[in-house]
Each structure stands twice: as structure tokens, then as C-alpha cells.
Amino acid sequence: MIMNVLFFGITKDIVGSSEISFSNELKPTSVASLKKRLIESYPEFSKLNSLAVAVNSEYADDSVLLNGNEEIAIIPPVSGG
């Protein structure tokens, strides 16, 4: 099972794509490890005001575990209105 991660706003620009995939053996197993992995791959992520993760379209804190069947999205600082 491949894990897909969606990107929006400035994180989409940093990654250069609206979606990336992790293969089975490299899948992060929690929100915390996903964030750590992304910051290692894309150091510009650490310069953002905030970096949230949504799991199945709900904000998820660092302790939430991932199995790869969820819809996962990276939420940079929001700026609606």
C-alpha cells in the first residue's frame, strides 16, 4: 500500500507537486514522523509560520498514527478571508 500526501499553498510550490507518494517500506508511521521526514527532504518547510497535517480532512496532532489508508494533507498557514 502506497501512502499519498497532498500539498497546498506554499508547500505545493516548495515540493513542486500537489502530491507525493511514500512506498511501503518508507512510509512514516505517525504525523510526527511524517513532518520530520518532510522537513529533512524540504528544509524550507522549517521556515514556515506553522505546518499542520490533516488526516481524513481533520486536523491531526503529532501523536496520530498513520497506516497509509488515510487521506493525508499538509496544511501550511491558512490565509482565507
Added chain:
Amino acid sequence: MKKVIEIVDVIDTAKVYAELSDANSGGICVFVGAVREFTNNEEVVALEFETYEAMALKEMGKIADAALARWGLNKVVIRHAVGEKSVEEPVVIVGASSAHRDACFEACRFLIDTLKETVPIWKKEKFKNKTVWVSAHP
């Protein structure tokens, strides 16, 4: 319908009165956010909005439910636009209707303030020579 929650391409500000009008409401309050021409003395050519729509609709629904419960409102509207918007175009409209005016005034403030904090919508400011994702960096 007690609440209207939508992401749209274009906001029609004329629709909102009919959506909020209610036999039990003596007060209707509406806030419209629009594109301003200058940010920090720099001329804005346009704003570009994008969203994670499934989540944005969920978050907007939560805000509407919280306002309905907290102020005992009769109706709530939260509608945001996406895509490119030029100066003076409306980009967001929130409204509340209630028996008396205090409740709908307070609810409107809550609706727009909370939307700006939690709803996954992103705004890029387009200036003549550069573009900037708003609030992304300190």
C-alpha cells in the same frame, strides 16, 4: 436550511438577504471581505485563492454549528470564493440572522475571525513584480 456553506468561483452578494431572511429574525448582519488595492503601500494586482475543499467545507460547517449553538441564531451563511480575484471583488461573505441584533453582530465577527484561523484556504498576493503566499513566513 439553517446554514449555507459553500466554496464558489464568484460571490453574488445580492443573494444573501434571501438566504438569511427568517420570520423569527429581527436582525440580519453580513460581513463581506473584498480585495484591497494596497498592502503595505504596494499595489496588489490580484489575489489568488486555493483551497482543500473537502476539509474547508467541514471546517466551515463546524464554525457555523458553533455559532448557531452559541448565539441561538436562526440562519448562518459562510461562503468563500476561489480562483483569481481583482481589486474590489468580494472574496468571502459571512452572515447571521437572529431575533435581536446583538447576537448576529457578535456571531458575524466570530464567523469571519474563526474562518481566518482554521479553514484551509490560501491566498497569494500578486504584485507587479512578485507573488507572495500570505502569512506563510514570519
